[in-house]
Amino acid sequence: MRRSPWSTLAVLALAQFIVVLDVTIVNVALPDIQADLNFSADSLQWVINAYTLLFGGFLLLGGRMADILGPRRVFVGGLVLFGAASLVAGLSNSPEFLIGARAVQGLGGALLSPAALAILTVTFAHGRERNIAMGVWGGLAGLGGTLGVVAGGLLVDSLSWQWVFFVNVPIVVGLVALIPVYIRDTRHNENGNRAFDTAGAVLGTAGLLAVVYAVVRSEPKGWGSGEVVTFLVAGVVLLAAFVMVERRSKAPLVPLRLFRSRALSVSSGALALNGAGFLSMFFLTAIYLQQVRGDSALEAGLHFLPMGGAAIVGAVLASQLVQKLGTRTVQLGGAVLSFAGLLLLSQAGATDSYAGHLLPGFIIFGFGILGVGVPGQITAVSEVEHHEAGAASGVVSAMYQVGGALGLAIVTTLSITRTTDALASGVPQQQALVDGFQRGLLVAAGFAVANVLLTLASPQLQPTAEQLTEAAAAA
Incomplete structure (x- = not known):
């Protein structure tokens, strides 16, 4: 039976869409989750970190399994695991139950995401068609993050927080039914090393x-x-x-020799810091908008939209500018914009206007975050052998997730400490929350400063159009 490659792309892109969606859709539901399941302030971050740590920690193993067992088999397995964990997450009645389900969701995402990308690369021939497919793949993944906050707000306000998880289940069921029709089975590495690390x-x-x-x-x-x-x-x-x-290991998840490349080492650090700033900002601001400013979940999601739009525009601009100005110049500009955006957001109080105090920071930060991401991905694979480019991309993608989790832990801990100290000294609760929010974003701004300094050690490259397409897909 002849399968249309574009139908295959639609199935793969929708699967990747819900994986990315789940990173952001949960943020606007956090206050409701905290109230309903009695999460403590310090444990709430595990709703995010359990997902990102398992996703980042097993991403490379997922890619290795796809090479050995066949990408379609691993894709289906990861998708079923992701859907089942989503159902369990929605049915959770305790913090421990929800955190465990989120961890399994992350594991499912770590299996299906690299397998989907592997299927895409064998479905489309090298050249124009693959470049278009990679562009669609990367664009829809980015759109998932942007729409996640609005979709989450709609579901929480109209139904309940459980539906930010339940929504995945019918999508997964539909995708599993379509996979035998639109995705052919392939095997890789049949005669090679079949070891799992x-x-x-x-x-x-x-x-x-x-x-x-x-x-x-x-x-x-x-x-x-x-x-x-x-x-x-x-x-x-x-x-x-x-x-x-x-x-x-004969088949290591992370070939340590890759880190002999200065470009890969520096880019990995830069993307980890980028992830730390992004996840910290999203987590703190989602809670601030609802618990301090009194936004509904939907209002909070809509308030994030300009940042998502700026990030999409920023990715397009960064892709164009790196060819003219070089990767280091664009990455440095992105890090400076990220710092400026976080610094502006950290000045917002309890009653300041959205348009005057939050909107500029959101837009500037949105431009900055992709200004670091696009050139960072390009630089990461610039000095490695072509056959190891996939491994290098996997390493920096995992570093982004891990950096985000570690950064969120640091920022949240310092933010809670500031809030607790303020409450102990007699500051009203609303102002104490503002104090904690401001402290946390200043720490996140510190990550951006570290990124500025790290970027100075990055090589200056003038990438080709093909390198840009590969970077967009890996981001």
Whole structure:
């Protein structure tokens, strides 16, 4: 049976769309989730971090499994896991239940996302058609993040927070039914090394989870407490074991030799800091808009829209400017804009107008975040061999997710500490929340400053149109 490649693209893009959607759709539901399930202020961030850490930690293993088992098989498995976890998340009646479901969602996304990209690359021949397909893929993924906050607001206000998870289920059921019709089965690496580096994925993810947990618990317990010290030490030991496993593995998740490339190392750090700033801003601002300013979930989502629009325009501009000005120049400009946007947002009070105090910061930050992302992705693969470009892209994508989770933990912990101290000194609750919000965004702005300094060490490149297309798909 002849399958239309564009029908295949539609199935793949919709699957990737809901994976990206789930990063942002949950943010506007956080206040309702917190109230309904009695989340503490410091544990609420795990609704986001459980997803991003498992997604980032197992992304490379998902790509490896797709190579060995066949991308369609792994794609279906990841999609079913994602849909089942979405159903469980919507049925959750405790914080622990929801956090566990979000972790499984992240694992499902880590399996289906690289498998979908692998199917796309074998479906379209190298050249113009693949470039168009990659552009559609990258564009729809970005659109998922932008529409997520509005869709989340609509679902929360008209139904309940549970529906930000339930909405995935019928989409997944429909996609699973369409896959045999529109996606052909393929096998890769049939005669090659069929080893899975499962140990590496488990050790790396467990180590990161331990470190993040220690950071989160430092606020109520203190850095010198036995619990915090134990988890920090455990995290360091697990991450050291991860490095040892990667050095000895015949098929490592992260080929450590890639980090001999200055371009890859610097880009990985820049994208991790970019993720830290983005997730922190989204988390804090979604809560601020609803708990301080009194927005409904839908109003909060609509208030985020200009930032999403600016990010889409920023991606297009960055793609054009890197060919004229070079990657380092554009990335430096993006980092400066990210800092300026976060600094503006951090000045907003409880009663300041949206148009005068929040909107400029949203738009500037939206331009900046993609001003770092596009050239960062291009630079990351510039010095690696062509056959390792996929591995390099996987590494920087994972670093973005991991950096976001670690950054969110740091920012949230410092924000909660500031709010708690303000309440203890007799400051009214609304103002104490504002104080915490402002502190958190200033810390996020610090990540942008670090990105400015790191970008200065990045090489200056003049990418081709093909490199731009590949970067858009990997972003």
